[in-house]
Amino acid sequence: MSLLEIRDLTVRTADGRPVVDRATWSLDAGGRLGIIGESGSGKSLTALAILGLVPEGMTVTGQVLLDGVDLLTLPARALRRVRGARVAMVFQEPLTALDPLMTIGRQIAGPLRLHRGLRGAAARAAAAELCRLVQLPEVERVLDSYPWQLSGGQRQRAGLALALACEPDVLLADEPTTALDVTVQAEILTLLDDVTRRTGCSLVFISHDLPVVAQLAEDLAVMHDGAVVEHTTVAAALAGAEHPYTRELIAAARAVSHLPEDR
Amino acid sequence: MSEPILRATDLSRTFATPTRSTTALAGVSLAVPARRSLGIVGESGAGKSTLLRLLLGLDRPDSGTVHFRGEELRPRDRALMRRFRREVQVVFQDPRSSLDPRMRVRDIVAEPLRSLRVPGDHRARVAELLAAVGLDPDMAERYPAQFSGGQRQRIAIARALAPRPSVLIADEPVSALDVTVRQQILALLDRLREELGMSLVMVSHDMAVVGRLCEDVLIMRAGRQVEAGPTREVFRDPQEAYTRELLAAVPQLPGA
Numbered sequence: 001m002s003l004l005e006i007r008d009l010t011v012r013t014a015d016g017r018p019v020v021d022r023a024t025w026s027l028d029a030g031g032r033l034g035i036i037g038e039s040g041s042g043k044s045l046t047a048l049a050i051l052g053l054v055p056e057g058m059t060v061t062g063q064v065l066l067d068g069v070d071l072l073t074l075p076a077r078a079l080r081r082v083r084g085a086r087v088a089m090v091f092q093e094p095l096t097a098l099d100p101l102m103t104i105g106r107q108i109a110g111p112l113r114l115h116r117g118l119r120g121a122a123a124r125a126a127a128a129e130l131c132r133l134v135q136l137p138e139v140e141r142v143l144d145s146y147p148w149q150l151s152g153g154q155r156q157r158a159g160l161a162l163a164l165a166c167e168p169d170v171l172l173a174d175e176p177t178t179a180l181d182v183t184v185q186a187e188i189l190t191l192l193d194d195v196t197r198r199t200g201c202s203l204v205f206i207s208h209d210l211p212v213v214a215q216l217a218e219d220l221a222v223m224h225d226g227a228v229v230e231h232t233t234v235a236a237a238l239a240g241a242e243h244p245y246t247r248e249l250i251a252a253a254r255a256v257s258h259l260p261e262d263r
Numbered sequence: 264m265s266e267p268i269l270r271a272t273d274l275s276r277t278f279a280t281p282t283r284s285t286t287a288l289a290g291v292s293l294a295v296p297a298r299r300s301l302g303i304v305g306e307s308g309a310g311k312s313t314l315l316r317l318l319l320g321l322d323r324p325d326s327g328t329v330h331f332r333g334e335e336l337r338p339r340d341r342a343l344m345r346r347f348r349r350e351v352q353v354v355f356q357d358p359r360s361s362l363d364p365r366m367r368v369r370d371i372v373a374e375p376l377r378s379l380r381v382p383g384d385h386r387a388r389v390a391e392l393l394a395a396v397g398l399d400p401d402m403a404e405r406y407p408a409q410f411s412g413g414q415r416q417r418i419a420i421a422r423a424l425a426p427r428p429s430v431l432i433a434d435e436p437v438s439a440l441d442v443t444v445r446q447q448i449l450a451l452l453d454r455l456r457e458e459l460g461m462s463l464v465m466v467s468h469d470m471a472v473v474g475r476l477c478e479d480v481l482i483m484r485a486g487r488q489v490e491a492g493p494t495r496e497v498f499r500d501p502q503e504a505y506t507r508e509l510l511a512a513v514p515q516l517p518g519a
Contacts, residue, residue, distance in 0.1 A: 038441035039412070152307075181306035182468060186512040208442060211514035238516065252446040253516055256437075257471045259498065 001068055002026035003202055004050075004087070004170050009062035011045050011054055011226075020045050021226035022062070027170070027219070032196070032203040034217030034234065036210055036249065042226040043206045047172045051087060052079050066170075085115040088168035092175035094159035098147040104131075104158045105143030108165055115166040130161040133198075134191060153184035157191065164199065171196060174206045189215055210253040214238065222246045266333045268430055268462055269295040269318060269351070274327035276313050287313040289486045290327070295430060300456065300463040302473030302494065304509065305483035311466045314483070315434055318464070319353060320344060349379050352423035356435035358415035362407040368393070368418055369403035375425045392421040396451060413444035417451070424455065430462045431455075437472065449476060470513050474498055482506050 004027045011020035020042040027033045037043045049060045052071065064071040066086065071079060091097040099107055108127040112118040118126055124143070131139040134157040147155055156176060163171060173192065177185040193216055196203045207213050213220065213234070220237050222230040222245065230243040241247045276288040288310040295301055305311050316322040317329060320336050329336040331347050338344060352375070355361040362371055372392055373385045390400035396417040407415055416436065423431055433452065437445040453476055456463045467473050473480055473494065480494040482505070490503045501507045 038443065182470075182512045183306060183508055185514075189514075209514065210442070211516045214516055215514055248443055250516070252443045256442055256446050256449065256475070257514060257516065259471050259474050259510065259513055259515065 002065070003029040003031070003067065004204075005063075005065040006046070006050065007063040007065065009046065009049055009064065010060070011042070011049050012059045012061075014057040019058075019226050020049060023221075023223070023226075023228045025219075025221045025228060025231045027202055027204060029169070030200055030202055031219060032205065032217045033219045033221060034213035035204060035206045035221045035223060036208070036213050037223035038208055040225075041223040043223050044174050046223070047089065047174050047204065047206055050172065051083050051089060052076075053083075081115070084111050084163075084168070085166040086168055087170045087172065088163040088166065089172040089174065090156075090159050090163045090176045092178050094152075094155035095147060097159050098155065098162070100147055103144050103146055104150070104161075108143075108158075108162050111162070111165040127161075127165075130165055131158075133164065133195060134158070134161045136161070152180055153187060156180060156184075156188055160188075160191070160195065164195065164201070167199060168201060170202045170204065172204045172206070175208070176205075177212065178207070178209070185212070192216060209257075210249055211257045222249065265296075266330075267294040267296040267299075268332055269293075269464070270330040271314075271318060272328050272330070274314065274317055274324045274329070276310075276317065276322070276324050286486050288317070288324070291481075291483070291486075291488050292327075293481055293491070295462050295464055297429065298460050298462055299479065300465070300477045301479045301481065302477030303464065303466045303481045303483065304468065304470060304473050306468055306509075308485060309483040310486040311483060312434070313486075315432065315466055319351065319432065320347060345379060348375075349381070349426045350428050351430045351432060352426065352428040353432040353434065354416070354419050354423050354436050357439045358407070358412065358419045359439075361419055362415055364407050366406070367403065368405055368407070368410075371407070371418060372403070372421045372425055375422060379426050381426050388425065389421075392424055393418075395424065395455065396421045397447075411444075412440050413448060416440060416444075416448050420448075420451065420455070424459070427459075428461060430464065432464045432466075434466045435468070436465065438468070445472075452476065470498075470509050482509065 007024050009020055009023040010018055012018050023046055035043045048054045050064050054060055060072060105127050108130055109123040112123045112126050127143055128139050131142055136142045136154060136157050177188050205213060205216050217234055220232055220234045221228050224245045230246045237246055241250060271293050274288055274291045277284050277286045291314055303311055317324050320338050334343060369389050372389045376385050389403055393400045398417050437448050465477055477494050480497050481491045482489040484505055490497055490506045
């Protein structure tokens, strides 16, 4: 059985327009799925729907099965025990995901207290351990820093530490490197790869950038206008995609991201 | 070699507050010859935007000079600045913020013709420009909000081309666009430069985009120039560790 499976997941706006349209894919334990699509394709809303966090007024139908349990049917309290603890998320802009009024140490301690019952020195020690896991420098200083005192790359590492606080089974990463400089992006991608391997956490990596997805993911779900038009492996898609839109994305990525041959 | 259209020599710019000062640019030089394309690459804080503002005459350097066709750019010399504005036009990163939402497309595209007092039939010129950037001239009556991001960038390009500039300066022109659209806008810029015989100065954080469009490259970091030269040579045989780091950081699809 898959660890996480979505079946016919549909998200509608208040006026009934589907913005995610019968999306279906599955992710095995330890798997890495890349969701690729352009703006408005429904990839971020898919992630939010999995966590029960779609904006007010939108309706979600279909199934989100985590170990066979449909998260969409869980009462709010039970869903809160899943969110963060079993399925966690890293956002594009860590400044919006991190609370500006709280030190990094206190923020990471939040889920540790809520889900793992850790307090005081034990929470601090666990938070420091997480900071080391995501290779933040000067851990003690970082724990006492506010988000604005960190660089963009450090903030994203802190966001990742926060997401990993409760040893989730699935990490949803929504464009986690898009707001970063290219050399910092390379570091964060390596880190995500390393951390998910070491913790055995499954990864759903959402991006508009196919070369980035290809670097990290094994499986691929291609979204276009709310629908998953192709669900395959990255290798198979690159060797010969079935859907014309996937082929178009690959051709554009090759043309745009490709460095001259004769380097 | 004849005088380049734009030449910057040893530009420096420091921004100071009462408590501290930041050197945004330190001793950067470049030349933009006619019909040549230059890519300026760097990460945040490299000084790209400061350099661009100086090249456009929107800010003055603390030291160093910008020459336009052999004459030093002096913002107070209105006759010179008018010739400069006519010949050097700019396209910004985000067409959402660079197009006035209350203006119709025809007025947006004709705006430089009006402000630079370019003689001729502006309406006909707008139709011609929209066609040149791949938009239906019938769209001239619409407002920016009625267009997609890629179409809006085409409108911004049409506006920049209106006064028939000899240099087009593009600041991250495709960074805000989807990848399939990015590809179309890059192809458009490349084709227009070729057809119109313009020079192109493109600021980008993306080595692949610069590698595709620019004959020369200037790599910047923390306000200084790290490496400069013909793009092919710099990419094939980078002399500086930072250039190699930037090249290595570009995510590549396996099996080209």
